[in-house]
Amino acid sequence: MTETKPTESSALKKALISGITGQDGSYLTEFLLGKGYEVHGIIRRSSNFNTQRLEHIYIDPHNSSARMKLHYGDLTDASALRKWVDSICPDEVYNLGAQSHVGVSFENPDYTADVVATGALRLLEAVRVHIETTGRQVKYYQAGSSEMYGATPPPQDESTLFHPRSPYAVSKVAAHWYTVNYREAYGLFACNGILFNHESPRRGENFVTRKITRAVGRIKIGLQKKVYLGNLKASRDWGFAGDYVEAMWLMLQQEKPDDYVVATEDSHTVEEFLEAAFGYVGLDWKDHVEIDPRYFRPSEVDNLRGSSEKIRSLLGWKPKVDFQQLVAMMVESDLERAKREKVLADNGYIASHQQP
Numbered sequence: 001m002t003e004t005k006p007t008e009s010s011a012l013k014k015a016l017i018s019g020i021t022g023q024d025g026s027y028l029t030e031f032l033l034g035k036g037y038e039v040h041g042i043i044r045r046s047s048n049f050n051t052q053r054l055e056h057i058y059i060d061p062h063n064s065s066a067r068m069k070l071h072y073g074d075l076t077d078a079s080a081l082r083k084w085v086d087s088i089c090p091d092e093v094y095n096l097g098a099q100s101h102v103g104v105s106f107e108n109p110d111y112t113a114d115v116v117a118t119g120a121l122r123l124l125e126a127v128r129v130h131i132e133t134t135g136r137q138v139k140y141y142q143a144g145s146s147e148m149y150g151a152t153p154p155p156q157d158e159s160t161l162f163h164p165r166s167p168y169a170v171s172k173v174a175a176h177w178y179t180v181n182y183r184e185a186y187g188l189f190a191c192n193g194i195l196f197n198h199e200s201p202r203r204g205e206n207f208v209t210r211k212i213t214r215a216v217g218r219i220k221i222g223l224q225k226k227v228y229l230g231n232l233k234a235s236r237d238w239g240f241a242g243d244y245v246e247a248m249w250l251m252l253q254q255e256k257p258d259d260y261v262v263a264t265e266d267s268h269t270v271e272e273f274l275e276a277a278f279g280y281v282g283l284d285w286k287d288h289v290e291i292d293p294r295y296f297r298p299s300e301v302d303n304l305r306g307s308s309e310k311i312r313s314l315l316g317w318k319p320k321v322d323f324q325q326l327v328a329m330m331v332e333s334d335l336e337r338a339k340r341e342k343v344l345a346d347n348g349y350i351a352s353h354q355q356p
Contacts, residue, residue, distance in 0.1 A: 019096030026053035075119025105168035116171035154305035196237040196263035201333035217338035230295025240321035263306025
């Protein structure tokens with residue numbers, strides 16, 4: 001996205017993003033910079049750099065033109081959250097940070113709950129106290145998930161009952177209701193965006209869509225032969241992350257806060273994703289996919305398909321990228337990456353035998 005210069009009316013508008021280094025955080029940062037915002041992001045301290053998704057828009061903070069700034073903090077650290085909210089004085093806060101892998105949440109339930117559920121509460125409280133102390137207006141966005149619906153049959157909309165089926169989903173339900181509670185109890189401008197699955201070339205490689213397209217590129221180039229997956233019958237409403245960050249922003253531009261489902265209203269199974277991805281490069285997925293029981297979850301979510309009529313009619317949002325375009329975008333990106341890896345492997349710079 002081309003970064004536009006801030007206009008006089010938007011020059012001082014600031015956004016604070018938790019989870020800025022993630023898929024959604026990077027697309028939202030691009031979007032907000034394009035709108036003329038100054039964007040601040042909270043990142044966790046790590047011995048390794050984890051800002052790869054932001055490298056193409058990063059400008060050294062010593063440069064006066066830099067409008068994206070990163071700060072060390074964590075959703076598990078209430079004092080750090082309060083410090084950054086008070087010192088940055090954001091106009092909008094987007095809580096995108098999470099331990100967002102459903103499968104991992106079964107293995108690390110305590111940590112997932114601490115970051116996803118209680119982390120949202122900590123950030124809400126930091127915003128509430130800041131507003132109470134300064135009298136400023138701060139708008140808050142909470143990233144919800146279609147996983148909150150779990151076992152409830154589709155189509156799912158804002159009035160559909162939640163029936164979460166994982167520690168991650170349960171934690172997201174808690175964060176959702178914390179947000180509603182702070183809106184009703186303290187008058188916070190706080191919105192929940194219930195986003196159905198949204199993917200992109202920046203998706204983490206341990207998520208099934210990216211795991212598939214990554215394998216497609218490597219298999220086509222000859223670096224890999226097999227990919228191991230779990231439940232192929234699970235059906236999801238997959239959209240493009242770049243489209244969905246616009247919906248987040250739109251929610252905070254309204255006169256009154258509310259909750260919105262964001263979805264394409266079109267669902268596909270993992271098997272259909274395989275067919276589209278492998279078919280795009282002329283391969284048959286059945287020749288390369290093996291089922292590994294370890295990837296089945298203790299409680300599965302069979303079918304998620306959203307009804308996004310509310311946000312389409314009230315906010316004018318609609319997805320621009322369809323399922324086939326999304327798959328093509330991801331496969332093309334990972335095919336190019338595999339080609340670069342092949343050059344490195346052929347010249348002995350990386351080991352090519354690490355994948356099956």
